[in-house]
Amino acid sequence: MEEIKYYLLCYVIPIVIACFIFIRMFGLNKAKCKAFICSLVCRYIHGKVCDKEKALLFEQLKDHKNSLKTNSKFTILEIGVGSGMNFKFFPSECDVTCLDPNPYNEKYVIDSLRKANNNIRLVKFIEGYAENMLDVPSDSFDAVVCTFTMCSIKGLNDAIEEIRRVLKPGGKFFFLEHVAAHKGSHLRSLQDKFQRIWPYIAKDTHINRETWKFLDNSSFKDVQYHLFTAKFFLAFLAKPCMYGSATK
Numbered sequence: 171m172e173e174i175k176y177y178l179l180c181y182v183i184p185i186v187i188a189c190f191i192f193i194r195m196f197g198l199n200k201a202k203c204k205a206f207i208c209s210l211v212c213r214y215i216h217g218k219v220c221d222k223e224k225a226l227l228f229e230q231l232k233d234h235k236n237s238l239k240t241n242s243k244f245t246i247l248e249i250g251v252g253s254g255m256n257f258k259f260f261p262s263e264c265d266v267t268c269l270d271p272n273p274y275n276e277k278y279v280i281d282s283l284r285k286a287n288n289n290i291r292l293v294k295f296i297e298g299y300a301e302n303m304l305d306v307p308s309d310s311f312d313a314v315v316c317t318f319t320m321c322s323i324k325g326l327n328d329a330i331e332e333i334r335r336v337l338k339p340g341g342k343f344f345f346l347e348h349v350a351a352h353k354g355s356h357l358r359s360l361q362d363k364f365q366r367i368w369p370y371i372a373k374d375t376h377i378n379r380e381t382w383k384f385l386d387n388s389s390f391k392d393v394q395y396h397l398f399t400a401k402f403f404l405a406f407l408a409k410p411c412m413y414g415s416a417t418k
Contacts, residue, residue, distance in 0.1 A: 201272050201273070201274050202274045204272060204274075205253070205272050205274035205275045205277075205278060219400045219401045219402050220346065220398075220400045220401070220411060220413075223346065223396075223398055223400075223411070223413050224256075224259060224317075224346060224413075225259070226413070227259075227344055227346055227413045227414075227415075228256070228259035228260065228344070230342075230344065230415055231246075231259075231260065231261065231313060231315070231342075231344050232261045234312070234313060234342050235261045235264065235312070235313075236261075238312065243263070243264060243265045243291075244261060244263070244264040244265070244312050244313070245264065245265045245266075245267070245293075245310065245311045245312050245313070246260065246264055246265070246266045246267070246311060246312065246313045246314070246315060247266075247267045247268075247269065247306065247310075247311045247313075247314045247315070247336060248266060248267075248268050248269070248314075248315045248316070249269045249270075249300045249314060249315070249316040249319055249329075249333070250269070250270060250300070250316060250317070250318070250319030250322075251268040251269065251270045251275065251279055251295075252270065252275055252278075252318075253275060253278035253279065253281075253282055254268070254275075254278060254279040254280075254281075254282030254283060254286075255282060256315060256317060257282050257283055257285075257286040257288070257290055258282075258285070258286040258288070260286070260288065260290055261288075262288040262289050262290070263288075263289045263290075264290055264291075265290075265291050265293045266283075266290050266291065266292055266293060267292075267293045267294045267295075267296065267306075267311070268292065268294070268295045268296065269296045269298055269299075269300065269303065269306070270295070270296075270297065270298075271297065271298065271299055272297075273295075273297045276295045279292065279295060280292065299323075299329075300316075300319075300323055300329035300332060300333065301323065301324065301325040301328040301329045301332060302328070302332070303332050303335075303336060306332075306336045307336070308335050308336060309335075309336070309337070309338050309339065310336055310338065311336055311337055311338060311341060312337075312338055312341050312342075313337075313341060313342050313343070313344060314333050314336065314337055314341070314342075314343045314344070315344050315345075316333070316343070316344070316345045316346075316347075317345065317346040317347070318346065318347060318348065319347070320345065320347045320379070320381050320384075321347060321348060321349075321375050321376050321377070321379055321381070322372070322373075322374045322375045322376070323374075324374055326379075326381070326384050327384060327387075327388070330384055330385065330388045330390070331388065331389060334388065334389055334390055334418050337418040338418070339418060340417065340418060341417070341418045342415050342416065342417050342418070343390065343415060343416045343417075343418075344414075344415050345385075345395075345412075345413065345414060345415070345416075346411065346412070346413040347381050347411065347412055347413075348377075348400065348402075348408040348409075348410065348411045349379060349380065349381045349382065349397075349410050349411060349412050350377075350378040350379055350380045350381075350410065351378075351409075351410045352410075357406075357407070357409070357410070358378065360407060361377050361378035361407055362378055364377055364378075364407055365377050365378050377407050377408065381412065382395055382412060385414075385416055388416070390416035390417065390418065391416075391417055391418070392416065392417040393414070393415075393416040393417075394414045394415055394416070395412045395413065395414030395415075396412065396413055396414055397410065397411070397412050398411055398412070398413070399411070
């Protein structure tokens, strides 16, 4: 408990206060501020803490594209796209549809597409949630990508089944997430204790979610994942991570 108090006083509370002052000073609404902060945080997380694992994951995405014997454009749906930090890893010449609950992320997505410079076309930016993708037709994507998002999805079982629905037969779901530590470990004990207050810090986020169980119990076939330790120096509670894929 003393460790939790230390990190609250040294990191969490100052960050919350700084964000509040930022909003008051610049008069930004909540969604716009969250999009700005997301772009800063994503730049660090996606560029520093799991670069090796992301390269391995998206190499599988490229292999999947190359394995398809078709002249049609390779189609990707990215869920919880944020500021679009994954685009630079995507295979060239594909069509991307983005889903995110925050409409202010769209401008960061467009900027990330331009910087990626790999001839990716943004088909549509959809404001919505993975649990209920009514605007997305069934059997319409070759691949679905989701990184650091499943921790905050309320109805994760429903979201996973929706992801499976929108994939074409044989399509693949590629994911990378922070997850719960091993049961019985000191870190897991801290995660479980911290989860009591975590929703007040990061809305709807689970720091101790056993995401692999949701995938194992889903309708997907051939679920594969690898556990690894991310290079989170300050957010040590989020060090346990996993990446992998599942096939429809």
